[in-house]
Amino acid sequence: xxxxxxxxxxxxxxxxxxxxxxxxxxxxxxxxxxxxxxxxxxxxxxxxxxxxxxxxxxxxxxxxxxxxxxxxxxxxxxxxxxxxxxxxxxxxxxxxxxxxxxxxxxxxxxxxxxxxxxxxxxxxxxxxxxxxxxxxxxxxxxxxxxxxxxxxxxxxxxxxxxxxxxxxxxxxxxxxxxxxxxxxxxxxxxxxxxxxxxxxxxxxxxxxxxxxxxxxxxxxxxxxxxxxxxxxxxxxxxxxxxx
Amino acid sequence: xxxxxxxxxxxxxxxxxxxxxxxxxxxxxxxxxxxxxxxxxxxxxxxxxxxxxxxxxxxxxxxxxxxxxxxxxxxxxxxxxxxxxxxxxxxxxxxxxxxxxxxxxxxxxxxxxxxxxxxxxxxxxxxxxxxxxxxxxxxxxxxxxxxxxxxxxxxxxxxxxxxxxxxxxxxxxxxxxxxxxxxxxxxxxxxxxxxxxxxxxxxxxxxxxxxxxxxxxxxxxxxxxxxxxxxxxxxxxxxxxxx
DNA sequence: CGATAGTTTGATCCGCGTCAATTCCAGTGG
DNA sequence: CCACTGGAATTGACGCGGATCAAACTATCG
Numbered sequence: 009x010x011x012x013x014x015x016x017x018x019x020x021x022x023x024x025x026x027x028x029x030x031x032x033x034x035x036x037x038x039x040x041x042x043x044x045x046x047x048x049x050x051x052x053x054x055x056x057x058x059x060x061x062x063x064x065x066x067x068x069x070x071x072x073x074x075x076x077x078x079x080x081x082x083x084x085x086x087x088x089x090x091x092x093x094x095x096x097x098x099x100x101x102x103x104x105x106x107x108x109x110x111x112x113x114x115x116x117x118x119x120x121x122x123x124x125x126x127x128x129x130x131x132x133x134x135x136x137x138x139x140x141x142x143x144x145x146x147x148x149x150x151x152x153x154x155x156x157x158x159x160x161x162x163x164x165x166x167x168x169x170x171x172x173x174x175x176x177x178x179x180x181x182x183x184x185x186x187x188x189x190x191x192x193x194x195x196x197x198x199x200x201x202x203x204x205x206x207x208x209x210x211x212x213x214x215x216x217x218x219x220x221x222x223x224x225x226x227x228x229x230x231x232x233x234x235x236x237x238x239x240x241x242x243x244x245x246x247x248x249x250x251x
Numbered sequence: 252x253x254x255x256x257x258x259x260x261x262x263x264x265x266x267x268x269x270x271x272x273x274x275x276x277x278x279x280x281x282x283x284x285x286x287x288x289x290x291x292x293x294x295x296x297x298x299x300x301x302x303x304x305x306x307x308x309x310x311x312x313x314x315x316x317x318x319x320x321x322x323x324x325x326x327x328x329x330x331x332x333x334x335x336x337x338x339x340x341x342x343x344x345x346x347x348x349x350x351x352x353x354x355x356x357x358x359x360x361x362x363x364x365x366x367x368x369x370x371x372x373x374x375x376x377x378x379x380x381x382x383x384x385x386x387x388x389x390x391x392x393x394x395x396x397x398x399x400x401x402x403x404x405x406x407x408x409x410x411x412x413x414x415x416x417x418x419x420x421x422x423x424x425x426x427x428x429x430x431x432x433x434x435x436x437x438x439x440x441x442x443x444x445x446x447x448x449x450x451x452x453x454x455x456x457x458x459x460x461x462x463x464x465x466x467x468x469x470x471x472x473x474x475x476x477x478x479x480x481x482x483x484x485x486x487x488x489x490x491x492x493x494x
Numbered sequence: 495c496g497a498t499a500g501t502t503t504g505a506t507c508c509g510c511g512t513c514a515a516t517t518c519c520a521g522t523g524g
Numbered sequence: 525c526c527a528c529t530g531g532a533a534t535t536g537a538c539g540c541g542g543a544t545c546a547a548a549c550t551a552t553c554g
Contacts, residue, residue, distance in 0.1 A: 090410045092493050098410040112403045119406060148391060155398035160355045162405035163362060167333045167341040169412035170453030174510065202533060210413030212511060217534050234519080234533060250335050417542065445501065458542060460502050477501060477551070 056140070057130040062086075062123040064199075069110070071120045078110040078137040084127030087204060088119040099208040101161070102200070108154065110134075125199045167251070169210045176250035177209040178219040182229060182237065183245040194239035202234075223248070299383070300373040305329075305366040307442075312353070314363045321353045321380040327370030330447060331362045342451040344404070345443070351397065353377075368442045410494070412453045419493035420452040421462040425472060425480065426488040437482035445477075466491070 059082075062068060068079065071090060086103040100119055103109060112118050114134070132140075141148045168177055185196050202213040209216065223229050228245055230238040239245065302325075305311060311322065314333060329346040343362060346352060355361050357377070375383075384391050411420055428439050445456040452459065466472050471488055473481040482488065 088406075090406060092410070092414060094493075096414040096493075098413040100406045100409050112399050112406075118403050145388060145391075148388075148395060152391060152395050152398065155395065155402060156355050159398060159402055159405060160361050162402060162409065163331075163333060163343045163355075166343050166405065166408055166412055167335070169409055170341040170450075171335060171339040207413075213533075214512085214535085215510060218510090221534075250337075250339075444499095455543060456501075457503085457544085461542090464502075 056136040057132050060129050060131055062127040062129070064123055064125055066123045066127075068121040068123070068127075068129070069117050071118065072116050075110055075113055075115060075117045076134060078108065078132045078134050079121075079129045080132075081105050081107050081109070082128045082130060085124040085199065086121050086127055087124050087200070087208075088121055089207065090119050097207045098210065099204060100165075101158070102208070108151065111151070124204065172250050174209075174211050174215045174219050175222065175248060177211060178205075178216060178223065179228075179245045179248035180250065181205065181209060182223070182239065183242065183249050185237070186239045186242055186245065194242065196237045196239065198235050198237060299379040300375050303372050303374055305370040305372070307366055307368055309366045309370075311364040311366065311370075311372070312360050314361065315359050318353055318356055318358060318360045319377060321351065321375045321377050322364075322372045323375075324348050324350050324352070325371045325373060328367040328442065329364050329370055330367050330443070330451075331364055332450065333362050340450045341453065342447060343408075344401070345451070351394065354394070367447065415493050417452075417454050417458050417462050418465065418491060420454060421448075421459060421466065422471075422488045422491035423493065424448065424452060425466070425482065426485065426492050428480070429482045429485055429488065437485065439480045439482065441478050441480060 081103050083105055087099050088101050089097050089099045091097055109121055168180055189196050202216050206213045206216045224231055228241045230240055324346050326348055330342050331344050332340050332342045334340055352364055353360060411423055432439050445459050449456045449459045467474055471484045473483055
C-alpha cells in the first residue's frame with residue numbers, strides 16, 4: 009500500500025465539511041469527522057445508496073452487462089469471474105465487506121459477480137458515485153489505496169497462475185487463508201466450492217481434490233469436513249508454496 | 252476506464268495555482284493550466300524530479316529492494332517481473348511512456364523493473380511524489396484511472412494464464428499488439444526476446460517458438476526476422492485467441 | 495569474419511486434464 | 525430418527541499438451 013492508513017483520513021486543506029446519513033442496511037456506522045469520511049469504517053454512503061441482498065449463487069451482474077451501477081460489499085462473500093467463449097472460467101478474486109466492484113469500466117462490466125455466501129451490498133448509480141469522488145477526496149484516496157492493493161494481489165496471482173505447480177498453488181491458497189484468518193487455532197471455514205477454488209487457481213476440481221488429499225497425507229493440513237480446513241503446519245505450507 | 256478523459260484535467264474547486272518547470276530530459280512539454288496538470292501530456296514533473304537513462308537489460312530496481320523512489324517512463328520500454336525462489340519468472344507487464352512504477356508498496360518494491368529497450372525515466376523521491384498528490388488532485392485522478400486500467404488488464408491476463416492454451420496465449424498476445432499498434436500495415440517491430448514473451452505468457456521459449464511457427468504455417472502471420480511480425484489475418488488471430 | 499546470445503527444431507517425459515465411477519453429505523420427506 | 529436423493533467431492537485409469545533436455549541454426553556486433 010503506497011497510501012498508508014495515516015494518510016487515509018488525514019484532513020487535507022481542500023476538503024470541505026459534509027453530512028452523511030446512516031445506511032439503512034449497513035451495520036457499520038458511517039464516520040464523519042472534520043470533513044473526512046473513512047471508508048474503511050463506512051463502506052456504505054447512505055445518502056445516495058440503496059441496499060440489496062443476494063442469496064448464495066445469485067448473480068449480481070454478468071460480464072458485458074451495461075455498467076450502470078457501482079457496489080460495495082457490506083457482508084458475505086462475492087466471487088468475480090471471467091469466461092472464455094467455450095465456458096472455461098477464471099475466478100479473478102473473492103470480495104469481502106468493504107470491497108468495491110463495478111468501477112473498472114464505464115461502459116460494461118469486465119467480469120461477472122456472483123454471491124458465494126448470502127451477501128448484502130450497497131448499490132450506487134455510477135454518476136452519483138463519481139459525484140462522491142468530487143465531493144470527498146478522502147474517498148478517492150481510499151479507492152486509490154484499494155486499487156493499489158488489488159493490483160499487487162493480481163500480480164501475485166499472475167505469478168501463481170503462470171509459473172506455479174498445482175501443489176504450490178493449493179499450498180499458497182491455504183497459507184494465504186491461514187495468514188488472513190489470523191490465529192483461530194488454524195481452523196478455516198470455507199464456503200466456496202472445489203470448483204470455485206479450482207477456477208481461482210487455474211486448475212481442475214479433480215486436481216484440487218487430489219492435491220488436498222496429498223497435503224493431508226503429508227500431515228500439513230486436516231480436512232474434517234469438505235469445507236473445513238485445519239492448518240497443522242503453517243511453515244510447511246509456506247515452504248510448499250514455492251516463493 | 253471509469254475515469255474518462257474529460258474528468259482528467261477538469262478544474263476542481265479545491266485546486267490552487269502552481270508553477271511547474273520543464274524537465275531537462277522530458278521531450279513532452281509539461282502543461283500548467285488553471286492549476287491543473289494533465290499527466291497524460293506531462294508524465295514528468297520537473298520541479299522535484301530527476302532524469303535518468305537505462306541501457307537495454309539494465310535493472311532499475313529489484314523485487315524486495317527498499318521502495319524509496321517512484322518513477323515515470325518517458326521513453327522506451329520496461330518489463331516488470333516477479334521471481335520464485337528457484338528462478339522461475341513471471342513478467343507481469345510491459346511499461347511504455349507515461350506509465351508509473353514503484354507506487355504499489357511503501358516498504359519494498361513488489362516486482363523487478365528492467366529495461367527492454369534503452370529507457371528514459373523521471374525519478375521522484377517517494378515522499379515528494381506523495382506530496383504532489385496532495386497538491387494536485389488531478390494527478391490523483393489520473394493515477395486512479397491508470398490503476399483501474401491496469402487492474403482490468405491484470406484480470407484479462409489472469410484469464411489467459413489460468414485458462415488459455417499455448418496457441419491461444421500467443422494469438423492473444425499478437426492480436427493485442429496488432430490492435431495497439433493501429434494500422435501500420437500490420438507490421439510490428441518487437442524488441443523483447445522470446446524469453447520475455449514466454450515469461451509474460453506463462454509458457455517456455457520453446458513453446459513460444461513452436462507456436463509462432465505453427466501460426467506462420469497456418470498463414471496467420473509472417474516472421475521475416477525474429478523480432479519483426481507481420482499480421483496477415485487479424486481476424487484469424489482473434490478467432491484463435493479463445494475469448 | 496568469428497564470437498556469442500538468441501532462436502528454432504527434435505526427441506522424450508511427465509504433470510495435469512479428461513473421462514468415468516464411487517463415495518460423501520446436506521437437505522427432504524416419511 | 526432413518527431412508528432417500530441429487531449435487532459435491534473423491535478416487536482411479538489413461539492420454540495429451542507442453543516442459544525438459546539436447547542440438548543445430550542464425551542473427552547481431554565487435
